[in-house]
Amino acid sequence: MTTDLAPYIQHTLIDIGTDAEEMARHWGQAVEYGFDAAMVAAIWVPDARAALAGTGVKVASALDFPFGATTTEGKVAEARALARAGVDEIDIGVHIGYLRSGRYREYRDDIAAVVRAVDVPIKVMLELPRLSERERDVAVDLAVEAGVAWVKNASSGAAGVATPADIAYLRARVPAGIRVKASGGITSAGQVRELLDAGADLVGTSAGLSIIGVESRPGVSY
Template sequence: MTDFTALSGPELAPYIQHTLIAVGTTRDETIAHAREAIDYGFDAAMVAGSWVALTAEVLRGTGVTVASALDFPTVGVMTSAGKAAEAAELVRLGARELDMGVQVGWLRSGDFDGFREDIAGVVRASGVPVKVMLELPLLTDAEKSAAVELACEAGAAYLKNASSGQVEVASPASIAYLVERAPEGVLVKASGGIKTREQVVELLSAGAAKVGTSAGIAIVTDTSDASTESY
């Protein structure tokens, strides 16, 4: 078992998905972000769908994954058909992993079939690993259990605790909850308000396979600023 406390910043970088999804992001900022993912050895560059093609061009041949997100940052507003179509398009443009928002309202309304099929549609349409943002703090204990089971039935490759720090600052308790319930072959990604090396170490130690944050450079260079916005 890896002792994450002993890892240096550069050794933590392969566990981090370097995220830049913000209103008004420019072409030059996207290129710089992709190059940062290469330079610092991050697992992936996570970008908005509109910048996937450019990011894929910059990252071609580097081994860094192109990742993007669906139904995010406002979660649960897309139709299932629209979400599946967008997933297929993002993969065509070069995305190799997708994080997706889920229909929390459907789950809370008891529409379990709709909740499951919304995820399954993206899994089928994309053919790449799909990470499902479960928004755990918004759910009751029974709903949390159902969300995990339904996401796994739908073919999720990863379970995520939340979409952003506005829903939950990722906690070891949430990660451990998902790890304990994920069947073999389903991994866990931590997301939300991750800004420091200490947080990354705690989340990985709790069982997260990957961590998503926009503060990756500060984390791996040990210059973390707790006031920095991060996803």
């Protein structure tokens, strides 16, 4: 097993229809193998918080995912609900339509409203594969202005596979103190090592078990 990588992985399970037993297995795996966090859908945050209290494993969740089309008011309300439920980190979608329309203030203020609403680190999912070079620069700079704690190349593999080039770009673009998370199509230990070498602080993936060399064991409760 390559469990040395586990502390850099946010172990992700955000699937429609996942039941309570599967979710309990998921955060049990996060504890057993030492993953940085269990990334779960919003409805499972209270259960994850209760199960992971005192383990050192964080509870992370995402909002305005995968479309980035929720109103600012909706984002703020959900972020506050997640904070009350005990979430440790929140990954948020962004309004790419605003960015492409040149409505930069609205793009920035949408993110900033969530940052102000909760005392929880916010990771902004920038969807770099869908942006032009100019749009990338603007998106990153506006996220920094909005006060995010983290920048993230993409929300998932649906947006594009994480590349060392994208992570190196983010690391060079943001000031010291802002952290970088890689996400999207990460399925091997080699990819994880390349992304960490490029400047990622963490990676998010649903393939954490196979990456560290553990066979999934359906039906086994952790």
